[in-house]
Amino acid sequence: MTEKNTPLIAGNWKMNGLATALGELRSMAEAAAGGLAASVDLAICPPATLVAAAAAAAGDSGLSIGGQDCHTAASGAHTGDISAEMLADSGARWVIVGHSERRADHGESDALVRAKAEAAWRAGLIAIVCVGETEAERKAGKALDVVGAQLAGSVPDGADGARLVVAYEPVWAIGTGLTPTVDDVAEMHSYMRKDLQGRFGPSAASIRLLYGGSVKPGNAGELLSVDNVDGALVGGASLKASDFLAIAKAAG
Ligand SMILES: O=C(CO)COP(=O)(O)O
Numbered sequence: 001m002t003e004k005n006t007p008l009i010a011g012n013w014k015m016n017g018l019a020t021a022l023g024e025l026r027s028m029a030e031a032a033a034g035g036l037a038a039s040v041d042l043a044i045c046p047p048a049t050l051v052a053a054a055a056a057a058a059g060d061s062g063l064s065i066g067g068q069d070c071h072t073a074a075s076g077a078h079t080g081d082i083s084a085e086m087l088a089d090s091g092a093r094w095v096i097v098g099h100s101e102r103r104a105d106h107g108e109s110d111a112l113v114r115a116k117a118e119a120a121w122r123a124g125l126i127a128i129v130c131v132g133e134t135e136a137e138r139k140a141g142k143a144l145d146v147v148g149a150q151l152a153g154s155v156p157d158g159a160d161g162a163r164l165v166v167a168y169e170p171v172w173a174i175g176t177g178l179t180p181t182v183d184d185v186a187e188m189h190s191y192m193r194k195d196l197q198g199r200f201g202p203s204a205a206s207i208r209l210l211y212g213g214s215v216k217p218g219n220a221g222e223l224l225s226v227d228n229v230d231g232a233l234v235g236g237a238s239l240k241a242s243d244f245l246a247i248a249k250a251a252g
Pocket of ligand 1: 012099169173174175176177212213214215233234235236237
């Protein structure tokens with residue numbers, strides 16, 4: 001690795017958060033504006049119902065807001081769906097695509113995830129593309145192959161660090177309190193870096209590679225110190241400002 005990327009700590013609130021959760025977000029924004037955002041990029045991806053209010057609450061604090069999914073089309077007859085343009089219009093800067101929960105719950109394929117990432121770019125958003133193996137795949141020694149195939153299928157052509165982030169989230173580590181060993185994270189992140197450099201050239205060094213899966217204040221320092229880990233995608237621990245900020249401080 002040459003120069004270090006600015007770390008990104010992104011929170012994924014999943015299907016959690018009523019308007020009352022904006023109090024936590026305001027505390028995060030205060031810390032961001034108080035100096036934290038100078039060394040770490042901070043983002044929260046609340047449920048779609050809160051994107052506009054969260055963006056208004058965050059203002060120009062340095063805490064930015066993202067969506068958790070988008071449709072491939074800009075508009076149209078797609079009841080219940082939300083487009084990347086709508087997220088951007090609500091003040092979002094990022095959108096997560098291909099989270100394992102969407103791949104599992106909604107049968108999202110690599111091709112669909114790729115189309116969603118392209119939709120994000122069309123709307124001017126940065127796509128956070130998620131990849132990660134299941135427990136059975138890791139046990140079978142297929143983790144690298146599975147993630148390599150997901151990267152090949154889910155990341156659009158023309159990717160660079162200005163509009164793509166990749167999050168490695170082993171499915172078995174999400175919400176379980178389990179994490180891979182530091183060596184396993186290092187192996188996977190180095191593999192992903194080489195894979196992206198093989199496809200996109202040296203500029204792929206600026207594509208931030210996040211680790212996600214049971215990141216907590218207590219393990220963040222160790223996980224974030226691994227080579228080629230440029231930040232974290234945090235689920236449960238991003239719901240509380242104190243936990244999220246402790247993780248962000250470990251990155252700064
Ligand atoms: O899925 C995740 C973030 O997208 C990780 O969730 P947890 O941090 O709750 O394990």
